[in-house]
Amino acid sequence: MTTNEFDQDAAGAADLGKLEENLEKLEGLTKRLAKVMSHKRNVPASLQGPGQDLYMKAATAYMAEMMHNPAKMIEHQVGYWGKTLKHYVEAQNQIAHGKLEPPEDTGPSDPRFSNPLWDSHPFFNFMKQQYLLNAEAMQESLGGLEGLSERDRQRLDYFSRQIVDMLAPTNFLATNPDALEKAVETQGQSLVDGLENLVRDLEANQGELIVSLADKSAFKVGENIGTTPGQVVFRNRMLELIQYTPTTETVHEIPLVIFPPWINKFYILDLNAQKSLIKWLVDQGFTVFVTSWVNPDASYADVTLDTYVEEGYLAAIEAAKTICGTKKVNTVGYCIAGTTLSATLGVMKRRKDTSINSATFFTTMTDFSDPGEVGVFLADDFVDGLEAECAATGILDRFYMARTFSFLRSNDLIYKPAIKSYMMGETPPAFDLLFWNGDGTNLPGKMAVQYLRELCQGNQLAAGGFNVCGETVDLKDVTVPLCAVACETDHIAAWKSSYRGVQQMGSKDKTFILAGSGHIAGIVNPPAKKKYGHWTNPEIGLTAEDWRDSADAHEGSWWPKWQAWLAEKSGKQVPARAPGGPGFEPICPAPGTYVSAAPKL
Known part of the structure; x- marks a missing residue:
């Protein structure tokens, strides 16, 4: 036997040994798969x-x-x-x-x-x-x-x-040339790795398939994501209020309180130093507060939007005013938090509370007469099922929200990553935005049903009046100066619907900005990236189509334009404020404890 023949036989034996090893691994993974499927979550x-x-x-x-x-x-x-x-x-x-x-x-x-x-x-x-x-x-x-x-x-x-x-x-594996080529190249290792990824995702979701979009081991909140310095200065059962450490010698007198959606975690606005809207605002000389919402368990079953308004919005606004010694604050509401901010402004107007100097709405729906793509899930067949689930468990589990939003972009958020993970055996990417996307929260049962029935289906804010905190409010009660930012390809809050809601608000000072891209990337768009343009048009009385056709196009991020608008609403310069104050001594460093605490299920 020649040396070359010996080498070929040795290589063949090694390949055969690798294949046998992988077959043994497949057997073990198959047992894990059978086990997790035998305890599969019961989805109605x-x-x-x-x-x-x-x-x-x-x-x-x-x-x-x-x-x-x-x-x-x-x-x-x-x-x-x-x-x-x-x-x-x-x-x-x-x-x-x-x-x-x-x-x-x-x-x-x-x-x-x-x-x-x-x-x-x-x-x-x-x-x-x-x-x-x-x-x-x-x-x-x-x-x-x-x-x-x-x-x-x-x-x-x-x-x-x-x-x-x-x-x-x-x-399908048999008709996917990428997966077949990878399997041959790796002697089946890609299929073993893919099955490992599949079993891992099933085990993490009680037998239901939620594809991991990001490498969860690559990020830790407070260490390499959500790292802008600050302090938790107020805490109750609904939220932790974070005040960020100033980076300028002087700041605008009127502070800014940001209300992120409680469907996900607040650090979407603080992914890293280069993408952080929070850090960017601090660097522009604003005193910034952000609410970090609790991840509710079944003990929050009876919490409604009234609770979010009273113990969330109004409590945070009062704390920020007291800490800064001001009579007013500026506010931001993102997505569902923007919808609820609209209701809060109505409550405050009815109570003659003038604490809000201005309001900004990010990708916010307030008129649900045409909810866009997400409307396919707002018919009674789905909402009845969600209501029954909430009644049985006390919460709307984050699993249902994650699955719903993923199916709105199924090729990008389900099938494409599933092919890479399960057929190609690839590790999910270390992508901070996708890591955040998979870090969802539960919703209190009554609040979720109230939002779906009264606001989404009943459209009560825009038609007929919405009962909240003992008041009946509608969009005409939103009379403070406002700026709304919608996103052109938003599949959750359609920009035309957002625009129609702004048109119905009672404010005489309205600014509407249409940003490029979608629900997240359109908002998290720092100027340095020079991505996604935006459009402006002062003629808010036009139809959405005519507004867009006659709007002025601008290159790059909308952040500087909004910053100029916000600065006009934020008063004179005063010495920078360290986080906290008498009665609001710092409790713990940002990002706080609620952002990482798991619900007690």
Whole structure:
């Protein structure tokens, strides 16, 4: 035997040994998988998909279309079968002539099919083109149905797209060339690593699949994320109030109190020194307070929006005023916290409380007459299920919120990361924004149902009046100077809906800014990055479409424009304030304890 032959045999034996080792690992992982699935979370059927009435309406509309307009249906079917059969014949013809290459591919470009094999390999190209033809046929068939309300049409379109996206050939190992190539290159190690990732995610979520989007071991709040210096200066059962340490010798007299959403953690505004809106505001000479909301457990079951207003907003505002020795504060509300800030301003107006000098709303919905994409989950079938879940457990578990928002961008937030993690065996990236995205919180049961029923479904702030803290308020009660920032591609708070809410507010001093990008990236957009432009237009009376068409475009971040607006509302310069004061001595350093405390479940 030659040395070369010996080396080849040794390499083959090593590969075989590696394969056997991986097979043993697969056996162990399979046992873990079976164990976690045997204790799978019981998710009510009402929260697994839309009610059967939606499909019955679609089926009825389809049958009516067949009866009353058969030519249209026949034309659609003939067109679909014609394209499918033509492509099949062309593929067969290539093989018959000895050409191991696909027929001409004139289909649309799709980032899911970026591997060159999707275009050059006969099998993969056939799978891709047939999938795209089927997807097109389904969308055209359902999109052309008559006899459905616009809301039902939107929901049918959304949930049918979910099915189409789920069935993409990229989502299956046997038809994903990237995953197959990686498995061969690694002697199956990628599949072992992928199964390990899958089992880990299932174990972390009681058998339900929530894809890990970021490497959780890469971040620790207070160490490399959420690190702007400050002190917790007030605490109650609802929040910790953080006051940040000044970095300038003087500051604006009127402090700023920021209310982040309690669906996630406040440090989205303090990811790191380069991205932190909080640090940037401190460096511009503002005294900044931020609320860090509690992560509620079942003991918070009876907490309502009244509690958030009284023990959250009003308590934080009073503390900031006392600490700074001012009669007024400026405020910011982000997402659901902006909606609740609107209600709080109404309560304060009814009580003749003039503590708010100005209000800023980040990606805030107050008029839910057209809630946009998220509206597909606001029908009774889902809300009834959530209400039953809240009644049974006392909370709305963060699992449901995470899953809902992920499905609004399923290709980006479910299937793409699932392919990389479970098929390719890759470790999730060390990405701070995605780490934050996975660090959600529970919601008190009554508060969640109240928000869904009265504000989202009932649209009471914009139509009829919303009862909160013993007062009936509506958008006309928001009379302080205001600035609203919406995001162009926001899939949670549609910018046009945000704009319509601002139009109905009673303030005579309104500024509306449309930022590029989405719900998070559009807000967390520091000037130094020079990303995403923004648009302004003082004519708030226009329709949303006309406002956008006639708006002035600006390059880069909206932060400096808002900072100039806020500075005008913030008074003269005074000596910088150290955190805390008499009766509000510092309790602990920022980011506090609530941000990392787990609920007692």
